[in-house]
Amino acid sequence: MRYIMALDQGTTSSRCILFDREGNIASSAQREFRQYYPHPGYVEHDALEIWDSQLTVAREAMARLGVTNRDIAAIGITNQRETTIVWDRKTGDPICPAIVWQCRRTADYCTQLEREGLTNFFRDRTGLIIDPYFSGTKLRWIFEHVDGAYERACRGELAFGTVDSWLIYRLTGGRVHATDYTNASRTLLFNIHTLDWDDEILSLFSIPRAVLPEVRASSGSFGQTDPALFGGPIPIMGVAGDQHAALFGQVCFQPGDVKNTYGTGGFLLMNTGDKPVRSTQNLLTTIAWGFDGRVTYALEGSVFVAGAAIQWLRDELKLIDSAPESEYYATRVDSSGGVYVVPAFTGLGAPYWNAYARGAILGITRGTSREHIIRATLESIAYQTEDVLRAMRGDVTFALGSLRADGGASANNFLMQFQADISNTSVIRPHCIETTALGAAYLAGLSSGYYRDLDELSLVWQRDREFAPQMEGNTRAVLLNGWHDAVRRVL
Numbered sequence: 505m506r507y508i509m510a511l512d513q514g515t516t517s518s519r520c521i522l523f524d525r526e527g528n529i530a531s532s533a534q535r536e537f538r539q540y541y542p543h544p545g546y547v548e549h550d551a552l553e554i555w556d557s558q559l560t561v562a563r564e565a566m567a568r569l570g571v572t573n574r575d576i577a578a579i580g581i582t583n584q585r586e587t588t589i590v591w592d593r594k595t596g597d598p599i600c601p602a603i604v605w606q607c608r609r610t611a612d613y614c615t616q617l618e619r620e621g622l623t624n625f626f627r628d629r630t631g632l633i634i635d636p637y638f639s640g641t642k643l644r645w646i647f648e649h650v651d652g653a654y655e656r657a658c659r660g661e662l663a664f665g666t667v668d669s670w671l672i673y674r675l676t677g678g679r680v681h682a683t684d685y686t687n688a689s690r691t692l693l694f695n696i697h698t699l700d701w702d703d704e705i706l707s708l709f710s711i712p713r714a715v716l717p718e719v720r721a722s723s724g725s726f727g728q729t730d731p732a733l734f735g736g737p738i739p740i741m742g743v744a745g746d747q748h749a750a751l752f753g754q755v756c757f758q759p760g761d762v763k764n765t766y767g768t769g770g771f772l773l774m775n776t777g778d779k780p781v782r783s784t785q786n787l788l789t790t791i792a793w794g795f796d797g798r799v800t801y802a803l804e805g806s807v808f809v810a811g812a813a814i815q816w817l818r819d820e821l822k823l824i825d826s827a828p829e830s831e832y833y834a835t836r837v838d839s840s841g842g843v844y845v846v847p848a849f850t851g852l853g854a855p856y857w858n859a860y861a862r863g864a865i866l867g868i869t870r871g872t873s874r875e876h877i878i879r880a881t882l883e884s885i886a887y888q889t890e891d892v893l894r895a896m897r898g899d900v901t902f903a904l905g906s907l908r909a910d911g912g913a914s915a916n917n918f919l920m921q922f923q924a925d926i927s928n929t930s931v932i933r934p935h936c937i938e939t940t941a942l943g944a945a946y947l948a949g950l951s952s953g954y955y956r957d958l959d960e961l962s963l964v965w966q967r968d969r970e971f972a973p974q975m976e977g978n979t980r981a982v983l984l985n986g987w988h989d990a991v992r993r994v995l
């Protein structure tokens with residue numbers, strides 16, 4: 505029996521899952537690492553802690569199953585996106601802390617770029633909006649603030665990478681400096697049409713090409729691991745950013761196939777086929793994956809607060825003791841009784857993009873109960889998802905497929921049914937909701953010959969449950985009107 509190893513390097517923890525051929529989890533291990541907040545709005549990681557934790561969990565997962573490198577067909581890597589690391593090519597040591605995607609330190613510079621009228625320039629080339637979220641301005645910050653970094657980068661002594669590149673470099677003992685199309689497409693430096701780093705952007709940010717990784721297909725070879733790490737070499741055969749890997753892991757292979765990850769936030773990605781779609785609805789255009797000599801594109805919209813609203817019910821309002829309890833209370837009433845919760849705790853994400861909005865509970869009457877508020881909070885997750893889906897429908901000419909759900913809150917049957925009702929689409933929850941790791945395993949499995957083709961993966965992927973829409977059109981329209989009214993008030 506041979507396995508595929510998925511390395512899932514997330515924002516708060518590093519995980520390793522060994523999958524068998526049927527896509528079952530044969531073994532796994534997980535380890536958290538430290539978050540650093542040196543100033544308000546700053547978020548950093550120690551890249552060496554990321555590496556140590558990732559290596560440790562990989563060895564742990566192997567030890568639990570009692571396997572050696574010869575039992576692992578290939579490694580697939582999936583990672584927190586946009587986080588920016590610069591290291592010394594010779595020693596492999598980072599020259600400064602990793603700047604995490606959440607870090608807002610380049611907000612002023614981004615505002616300046618917007619004022620200079622560069623929004624369309626960046627959108628046309630990178631598919632992205634100008635925001636501190638993406639790596640480019642973080643890398644520029646490092647060159648401006650770390651002594652000698654720019655000069656050393658120009659001399660070819662330093663390497664830049666997102667977390668995938670960093671892990672590949674370390675895993676291969678410094679032999680490979682590469683990334684994949686999905687991670688490159690989140691840097692604000694990569695031209696998603698020419699599929700190369702954009703020279704004009706590089707010169708605007710004063711970033712020397714010599715520091716950048718080589719960009720490769722998401723499914724393909726990234727070298728062999730250093731034999732000293734796992735008792736012998738293992739080929740690294742797949743790499744993708746976490747949301748892209750989840751789209752692949754949900755076998756969303758056709759244009760219109762769409763997934764939402766109901767985690768702390770909500771992350772929707774829709775496959776748009778072999779042409780990038782320029783959004784008129786405030787969505788991002790991104791590369792879904794590079795596979796089989798071609799690039800597939802996607803539209804992306806993120807909801808800032810999804811499952812986090814349930815944590816708020818639990819930790820701040822103390823209306824529930826655990827997240828799963830929300831389902832019980834929501835189903836004790838047959839509607840939210842006209843109550844709407846808009847969880848704009850940190851502004852609103854796609855398609856509104858308003859950083860200043862704050863949350864509200866609207867429509868409270870003398871009869872409003874705890875159950876109504878809990879139900880309305882769960883419903884808000886579905887409404888926000890529907891707003892992104894509607895934006896996606898507005899951007900493309902083809903029909904959207906059923907919605908594939910994963911992430912912690914997808915376990916909530918009430919939420920899944922309400923989503924199906926409010927979006928008038930069927931919602932499918934897969935058997936394995938570790939779709940991010942699964943996607944990385946699929947990408948690695950395809951290029952290593954472990955899996956034959958996409959059709960075989962569609963057979964391996966199994967649904968747990970499908971939720972069909974049952975709500976009447978009128979009811980849906982009335983509820984959505986109420987929601988949009990509530991959002992307008994919050995904005």
Ligand code: ADP
Nearest residue numbers: 767768811812814815827828911912913915916
């Ligand atoms: P992340 O990867 O973003 O940390 P997860 O995918 O692990 O998130 O999902 C955790 C989130 O899901 C939490 O915000 C939690 O409140 C929510 N959650 C977990 N179980 C349920 C449930 N049964 N009903 C509603 N929300 C849930």
